[in-house]
Amino acid sequence: MPRMIRFILTRLATGFAIGCAVGFVVWHNGILSSTSTAGNLENYLAQVLFIYLFASTMSMGYLATALLLEEE
Structure with missing residues (x-):
């Protein structure tokens, strides 16, 4: 896989x-x-979407920061 x-x-x-x-x-x-x-289906769906929101935002921010700070 390319670097x-x-x-x-x-x-x-x-x-x-x-x-x-x-x-x-x-x-x-x-x-x-x-x-x-706390146990109904709508709450679980909301939890999954909320966690996905944090995860997708953090992943793009982490990648952008890593690309900014990469030195080679």
Whole structure:
């Protein structure tokens, strides 16, 4: 695999993993405690979309920062 593609994929995957962790923590500490229906399908769908929002944003930001700071 070419070096640039590997660089992009690893940075996107790392940023996505960090974003998933942050989104999960934010959801469970901030949003889940204020809702009374924690077990219905709409809540699970909202949680998945919320975590995906954090993960996709963090992955692009992580990649952009890595490209900015890469020196070679």
